[in-house]
Amino acid sequence: MNAVPIRSGDDVVRVRQLVRTAAAENGLSLVDQTKLVTAASELARNTLVHGGGGTATVEVVKSPIGRPGVKLSFNDEGPGIADIDLALTDGWTSGSGLGLGLSGARRLVDEFELNSKPGAGTSVVVVKWSR
Amino acid sequence: MERVPILKIGRTLFVSIQIELQDDTVVRLQEDLADELSATGARGVVIDITAVEIVDSFIGRMLSMIGSISRLFDAETVIVGMRPAVAITLTELGLSLNGVRTALNAEKGLELLNGKA
Ligand SMILES: Nc1ncnc2c1ncn2[C@@H]1O[C@H](COP(=O)(O)OP(=O)(O)OP(=O)(O)O)[C@@H](O)[C@H]1O
Ligand SMILES: [Mg+2]
Numbered sequence: 001m002n003a004v005p006i007r008s009g010d011d012v013v014r015v016r017q018l019v020r021t022a023a024a025e026n027g028l029s030l031v032d033q034t035k036l037v038t039a040a041s042e043l044a045r046n047t048l049v050h051g052g053g054g055t056a057t058v059e060v061v062k063s064p065i066g067r068p069g070v071k072l073s074f075n076d077e078g079p080g081i082a083d084i085d086l087a088l089t090d091g092w093t094s095g096s097g098l099g100l101g102l103s104g105a106r107r108l109v110d111e112f113e114l115n116s117k118p119g120a121g122t123s124v125v126v127v128k129w130s131r
Numbered sequence: 132m133e134r135v136p137i138l139k140i141g142r143t144l145f146v147s148i149q150i151e152l153q154d155d156t157v158v159r160l161q162e163d164l165a166d167e168l169s170a171t172g173a174r175g176v177v178i179d180i181t182a183v184e185i186v187d188s189f190i191g192r193m194l195s196m197i198g199s200i201s202r203l204f205d206a207e208t209v210i211v212g213m214r215p216a217v218a219i220t221l222t223e224l225g226l227s228l229n230g231v232r233t234a235l236n237a238e239k240g241l242e243l244l245n246g247k248a
Contacts, residue, residue, distance in 0.1 A: 009153040016185065017151070034185055034216035038224060041187040045154070090225055100188045104224035 006074075007053045012044045015056045019072060022058050026068045027130040035108040036070060036128040042101035043074045043124050049095070051076025051122055061127065069110070069129040077121040084114060135160045137167050143244060144168070144206075145237075147179040157193040164197055168204040175244035176201050179237055181212030191226040198230030207232065209240040 004018065005011060019040040023033040040056070047054040054076030061071045081087045088106065093099035102124075106112040109126040116122040132155050138145040144167055146160065164176060176197065180186070186194070198208040208231045213221075221228075234240035 009155050013151050013153050020184070031216045031219055034214075034220045035223065038185045038187050038220045041185060041189075042224075045187070045189060098188050098192055098226070100225050104188060104226070107223050107225070108220065 003055050003057045005053070006044050006047045006056055006076075008048070012041060012048060015044045015058075016041050018056075018058050019070065022060060022070045023128070026060055026070055028070065028128060029131065032128055032131070036072075036126075039105035039108040039126060039128075040072055042105040043072070043126070046101055046124075047074045047076045047078075047122075051078035054078070054121075063129055067129050067131075069127050071125065071127045074124045075121065076123075080118045080120050080122055081114075081116040082118045084116060088114070132156055132159065134163070137163055139167070139171055139173060142173050143175040143177060143241065144171070144173045145177050145179070147182075149182050152183065152190055154189055157190055161193055161197050161200065165200050165204075168201060168206055172204075174206050175241075176206060176208040177237055177240045177244070178208065178210050178231075179212045180210060180217075181214070181236075183214070183217065186213075186217050186221055186226075188224060188226055191221065191224075191228060195228055195230045198228070198232075202230070207244055209234050209243055211235065211237050211240040 016037050020037050023036050057073040059071045061069050090103045091099045109128050111127040113125045133150050201208045210231050211234045
């Protein structure tokens with residue numbers, strides 16, 4: 001398991017590279033690798049920009065039927081998200097982005113879990129299984 | 132921060148992205164292209180993303196903005212060489228690259244621009 005800090009744009013790039021390696025080594029197709037790395041890029045940037053920095057964890061996991069997958073966790077202790085449904089709506093942004101990061105990342109992975117409370121930070125966990 | 136070089140050939144600016152794109156690098160490229168467009172009066176921009184492994188919402192937004200900026204200088208932007216996996220992912224992400232045109236490769240991109248001239 002690799003926990004890496006997300007404090008700068010360079011860290012976002014490093015997270016993408018770690019995710020790419022883990023996805024390639026665990027049998028994800030090229031398209032699935034690209035989807036997972038793109039989701040990771042969105043979530044890492046949110047951790048940096050909205051969460052004020054945090055950490056990312058990359059893990060290899062096995063499904064109940066033995067399929068390998070890659071699990072990513074993003075954690076920050078930033079302001080948190082008041083309305084999670086709203087944050088997950090395509091096109092909704094509190095800033096100047098497109099508001100596609102969170103909703104798009106959810107579409108690109110197989111499992112997606114978001115936990116957040118105002119004042120208590122944000123955690124997003126996603127999994128992509130190999131096929 | 133690394134910078135992406137811009138080449139001028141005739142009335143076209145060529146950008147081939149060969150490095151891992153950090154957010155600041157993309158913002159810088161946008162600024163450099165605006166400067167070059169205004170200084171050279173180029174009529175077209177070709178951005179080759181053959182080597183780019185992912186385009187996320189930030190990079191996609193910046194590419195769109197480069198297209199819009201180039202129009203203000205009466206120039207057209209063509210993105211060439213998008214990988215199939217990137218195209219599929221962009222679509223699922225829900226991103227459309229407004230403001231730019233796309234072509235299969237640099238040659239086709241140039242044809243597209245020259246059709247205009
Ligand atoms: N880690 C986080 N901490 C606090 N708020 C967050 C976090 N992640 C997302 N949000 C909130 O959810 C909103 C939607 O996020 P999303 O990634 O979809 O859009 P965005 O980051 O604003 O734009 P972009 O399309 O460039 O990603 C953000 O504008 C922000 O208000
Ligand atoms: Mg975002």
